[in-house]
Amino acid sequence: MLGEGILKGMAETAKNFFGSYFSAERLTTVEYPEQRIAPFEAARVFPFLVFDGADYESGLRCVACQICEKECPPKCIFIEKSKDKKPDALGRLQFYPARFDIDISVCMSCQICVEVCPFEAIKMDTEYELSTYDRFGALLLDRKQLAKSNEYYRQIHPTEAAGVDAKLAAEKVKADAKVKITAEAKTAAIAGAGA
Amino acid sequence: MSQSPFFVNLDQIFVLLRHWLVSFLPAAWQPAAGVLLSVATIVCLFPALFALTTVFERKGLARIQNRLGPNRVGPFGFFQPIADGIKSLTKEDIVPLSADAAVHFLAPVLLVVTVFMGFAVLPMGRNMVLVDMDAGLLFYFAMGTSSELAVFMAGWSSRNKYSLLGAMRAVAQMISYEVPLLLSSVVVVMITGSLSLTKIVEAQNHYTWCLPHWYIFTPWGFAGFLMYAIATTAETNRSPFDLPEGESELVAGYHTEYSGFKFALFFLGEYVAMFSISGLGTTLFLGGWSAPFSFLTWVPSWIWFFSKLMLSIFVFIWMRGTLPRLRQDQLMNFAWKFVLPMCLLNLLVTGLWRFMGDGWLRWVVCSAILLLAYAGLGLGEMRRQRLGKRSYRYAE
Numbered sequence: 001m002l003g004e005g006i007l008k009g010m011a012e013t014a015k016n017f018f019g020s021y022f023s024a025e026r027l028t029t030v031e032y033p034e035q036r037i038a039p040f041e042a043a044r045v046f047p048f049l050v051f052d053g054a055d056y057e058s059g060l061r062c063v064a065c066q067i068c069e070k071e072c073p074p075k076c077i078f079i080e081k082s083k084d085k086k087p088d089a090l091g092r093l094q095f096y097p098a099r100f101d102i103d104i105s106v107c108m109s110c111q112i113c114v115e116v117c118p119f120e121a122i123k124m125d126t127e128y129e130l131s132t133y134d135r136f137g138a139l140l141l142d143r144k145q146l147a148k149s150n151e152y153y154r155q156i157h158p159t160e161a162a163g164v165d166a167k168l169a170a171e172k173v174k175a176d177a178k179v180k181i182t183a184e185a186k187t188a189a190i191a192g193a194g195a
Numbered sequence: 196m197s198q199s200p201f202f203v204n205l206d207q208i209f210v211l212l213r214h215w216l217v218s219f220l221p222a223a224w225q226p227a228a229g230v231l232l233s234v235a236t237i238v239c240l241f242p243a244l245f246a247l248t249t250v251f252e253r254k255g256l257a258r259i260q261n262r263l264g265p266n267r268v269g270p271f272g273f274f275q276p277i278a279d280g281i282k283s284l285t286k287e288d289i290v291p292l293s294a295d296a297a298v299h300f301l302a303p304v305l306l307v308v309t310v311f312m313g314f315a316v317l318p319m320g321r322n323m324v325l326v327d328m329d330a331g332l333l334f335y336f337a338m339g340t341s342s343e344l345a346v347f348m349a350g351w352s353s354r355n356k357y358s359l360l361g362a363m364r365a366v367a368q369m370i371s372y373e374v375p376l377l378l379s380s381v382v383v384v385m386i387t388g389s390l391s392l393t394k395i396v397e398a399q400n401h402y403t404w405c406l407p408h409w410y411i412f413t414p415w416g417f418a419g420f421l422m423y424a425i426a427t428t429a430e431t432n433r434s435p436f437d438l439p440e441g442e443s444e445l446v447a448g449y450h451t452e453y454s455g456f457k458f459a460l461f462f463l464g465e466y467v468a469m470f471s472i473s474g475l476g477t478t479l480f481l482g483g484w485s486a487p488f489s490f491l492t493w494v495p496s497w498i499w500f501f502s503k504l505m506l507s508i509f510v511f512i513w514m515r516g517t518l519p520r521l522r523q524d525q526l527m528n529f530a531w532k533f534v535l536p537m538c539l540l541n542l543l544v545t546g547l548w549r550f551m552g553d554g555w556l557r558w559v560v561c562s563a564i565l566l567l568a569y570a571g572l573g574l575g576e577m578r579r580q581r582l583g584k585r586s587y588r589y590a591e
Contacts, residue, residue, distance in 0.1 A: 002533075002573025006518065013259045013517045020258045029263045 044124035259516035306345035320497030361448025365439035396483030
């Protein structure tokens with residue numbers, strides 16, 4: 001009969017209308033500033049630089065190889081290589097970024113910098129409340145603003161960070177073994193030369 | 196039934212208030228001042244009601260969709276219209292360079308003026324009518340029809356394809372539904388024998404036992420009311436007949452090129468038109484300001500009028516929350532193949548009702564004719580078309 005569907009539909013909307021006052025599970029709205037949902041583990045917003053230890057200046061994993069700068073599709077990364085070298089976590093002397101800027105007003109959150117980084121130095125952040133009154137200066141993040149500790153990384157991406165930590169630990173073991181072997185060879189050579 | 200003077204006074208409070216205020220003026224000024232006072236009341240009251248309705252509509256629609264709705268400005272979001280009003284007043288008023296500036300300016304003004312003119316003849320309570328015109332219904336429809344002109348002026352003067360398309364849709368729709376609107380109201384005139392809206396209300400203000408003689412409680416009145424409701428929904432461009440401003444295809448239809456307060460005026464005009472046409476529907480079919488039961492006649496008449504009006508508005512909102520927008524061809528089919536034949540048949544049925552005299556026979560005959568026609572037209576003209584699987588010639 002004509003109009004049957006309309007009546008059915010109106011019954012349905014009436015059910016929604018009154019139901020939303022009685023059952024809380026109908027209302028899926030999260031009233032954002034007061035209520036929040038924890039970000040998903042795989043969420044990604046803008047990149048940040050990981051550092052080990054307590055001090056970001058000495059602990060940055062970045063060695064200023066500039067691969068990310070070259071790969072970045074919108075060219076939002078700017079890196080200035082240092083003149084001198086500093087020992088990294090494995091004890092090897094490495095360059096470090098004297099300047100590392102990311103313009104997050106240009107960044108498109110593609111994660112390519114993270115994919116290409118051989119040093120696990122750049123990762124994606126989940127922080128999204130970044131609005132500001134200064135759209136030029138305040139959106140250009142420098143080394144200090146970008147640096148975040150490995151503990152923070154473990155906290156926001158636990159699974160991913162565990163994998164990264166395991167990989168770095170394995171590398172360290174390998175590097176230590178190599179150092180040991182070379183040291184032994186060296187002592188042996190010295191001993192041999194002495195004999 | 197004798198009533199206590201308190202309730203009689205409460206019923207007439209606005210009339211008495213006006214008399215009291217006007218009595219301070221010299222006798223020569225009194226008629227004009229009285230009219231001005233009433234006009235000012237109407238012009239203030241309905242925008243206030245409009246502000247309230249926008250909040251209720253947004254909250255109601257939200258609840259229908261299991262959302263919360265506006266709840267930020269003031270307690271439960273009830274100061275939202277104030278924020279909206281300030282916003283629309285501070286916005287830049289943009290007139291397109293190639294627009295016809297004069298017509299572009301006049302369109303919203305004309306809309307609001309004609310819409311408010313309709314209230315002149317609506318009886319909003321006992322003795323509460325601005326102009327008790329003998330041909331009130333005719334005047335009302337004359338004013339109501341002029342709003343189409345405003346819509347077309349807006350669309351035409353904007354020089355914008357979306358505006359023009361919206362205006363053309365609006366005119367096609369409003370003219371198509373103007374016919375059923377008038378025909379569905381004519382039945383009331385046939386029975387009452389008068390175009391005066393006060394007389395129409397008085398004719399319905401009788402009771403058998405405790406039930407009122409509203410026209411909706413007769414077969415022809417019920418059918419007429421349904422047709423009237425459909426036609427008014429289309430006339431006021433409300434969903435599901437909101438094609439003239441269908442935002443998914445026409446940006447905003449005829450008011451695409453309006454911003455700031457002119458847009459607010461269109462918005463106001465649309466809602467006030469909804470109030471006014473609901474008020475007329477109330478007057479014609481729902482007994483105007485008369486009480487729904489004889490033992491409730493002590494409640495002031497204006498309370499009944501406005502409760503019925505707000506109830507109609509609620510149904511409008513409910514429909515909007517339920518139905519998707521029609522397609523243009525569905526809209527036209529519905530008007531010309533279903534609503535119009537039903538209205539014409541209803542004229543015949545009303546004639547039968549009028550001349551069959553009292554008794555149960557006319558109830559049976561009139562109801563049977565209308566029900567059969569409804570079922571027949573619904574099955575015949577409005578059946579779902581089975582078009583088969585859609586085939587694409589090029590996009591395979």
